[in-house]
Amino acid sequence: MSYVSTEGEFTRDQRYIATRITADGRDGYPVEPGRYRLVVSRACPWANRTIIVRRLLGLEDVLSMGVAGPTHDERSWTFDLDPDGRDPVLGIERLQEAFLKRYPGYDKGITVPAVVDVPTGQVVTNDFAQITIDFSLEWKQFHRPGAPELYPEALREQIDKINKYVFTDVNNGVYRAGFAGSQAAYEKAYHRLFDRLDQLSGILEHQRYLVGDTITEADVRLFTTLVRFDPVYHGHFKCNRSKLTEMPVLWAYARDLFQTPGFGDTIDFVHIKQHYYEVHRDINPTGIVPAGPDLSNWLTEHGRDKLGGRPFGDGTPPPPPRPDEVVAAGHGAA
CATH class of the missing domain: 1.20.1050.10 (Glutathione S-transferase Yfyf (Class Pi); Chain A, domain 2)
Structure with a gap:
């Protein structure tokens, strides 16, 4: 959903879903082990941040991770790496399904990383900048022993x-x-x-x-x-x-x-190269x-x-x- 202005300048659509998963659950989504699934692609730099922070803090046992394939079409990321083309936890073929389940008329970008509420199958947030900060602050009680302070x-x-x-x-x-x-x-x-x-x-x-x-x-x-x-x-x-x-x-x-x-x-260099060079046909026809x-x-x-x-x-x-x-x-x- 990003665009190029009449002056030729690229502008990123930053209208992300700002709902937060917090320790006190003030947005309706309290931090709970096993409740949420982090959906990423190893190709994407914004998603890569969440993969790294989740690893460093040791959240693997409380927050599962679904990995989408490196390429996508205009309808969003797909789970083509999984044997039957469906995420094994969410049971969906496209990340788009989780966005539309919460917002039937959703017209913004279907982006990774996204955190999905497993019981409802609805996306909670795709606000990549806030997600990693909340991993450090809101999920603190579930950090592994010896987890570093990434946001002191x-x-x-x-x-x-x-x-x-x-x-x-x-x-x-x-x-x-x-x-x-x-x-x-x-x-x-x-x-x-x-x-x-x-x-x-x-x-x-x-x-x-x-x-x-x-x-x-x-x-x-x-x-x-x-x-x-x-x-x-x-x-x-x-x-x-x-x-x-x-x-x-x-x-x-x-x-x-x-x-x-x-x-x-x-880091998956194969996925990284496949994503950029295969998806961006406007600059690599x-x-x-x-x-x-x-x-x-x-x-x-x-x-x-x-x-x-x-x-x-x-x-x-x-x-x-x-x-x-x-x-x-x-x-x-x-």
């Missing part, structure tokens, strides 16, 4: 500030470049993107993480764009001043996170998916340890992914 109270103002400009210029900035409808709009987005990446490089040259000395929500949000940069955004979205591998500080930072449990083990790039370099030494920092603060790394949530062999960094 003392750092929230700083985290919110960074998240705001990272969203505008980087997370959404790559889309503003990729879907620009005019040369002027493209160049504006292009320069905003790389100016911001240069600024972030300046920050990260001297500290291991964006805010404080531990991983926070801010790092999760930047990571999901960086990990898609060379496979997709550099070529497909014409963000080609530099590859990530040609930006030394950000490349080392991204590898550091990728090699941290809960980050790289959620043939639907041909590039064979490259070589991804083995994601596992090379990053050297960020010398900056200090403690990835999980006073907490511990998450355990390995559940067997049914492991990224398919050959889909990650080899």
Whole structure:
């Protein structure tokens, strides 16, 4: 439901379902183990955030996860990865069904991530920015022992500030470049993107993480764009001043996170490339998916340890992914 203005500028439709799942249930949806299902696609950077945060906080046993396929049509994401093409918990073929069950005339985007109320089969929210914050704050009583503080109270103002400009210029900035409808709009987005990446490089040259000395929500949000940069955004979205591998500080930072449990083990490069190159036929009419790039370099030494920092603060790394949530062999960094 996003659009391109008469000036050629891409504008993302941000009219999300703002209902929240909270500890006190003030919106009618209290936090309850087993009641909700997180629907994601591993291709989507916004959904990828929720996969990472759910893993880091250890919410797997209380919040199940359904994984949609990497491609979709105008009617929404489908569960074509499941044997009979239906989500095994919700029993639906398309995420659209959960949206229409709650809002029969729903006319906005059918997006992932989405949290669905299993008993009613109705979508609760697709407000991706709020979902991960609520995982940290509202679901706290169900965090695993040793779960990190991803949104610590003392750092929230700083985290919110960074998240705001990272969203505008980087997370959404790559889309503003990729879907620009005019040369002027493209160049504006292009320069905003790389100016911001240069600024972030300046920050990260001297500290291991964006805010404080531990991983926070801010790092999760930047990571999901960086990990898609060379496979997709550099070529497909014409963000080609530099590859990530040609930006030394950000490349080392991204590898550091990728090699941290809960980050790289959620990444499915095959799904990522299939989604962007097959779905966006307006900018890739043939639907041909590039064979490259070589991804083995994601596992090379990053050297960020010398900056200090403690990835999980006073907490511990998450355990390995559940067997049914492991990224398919050959889909990650080899």
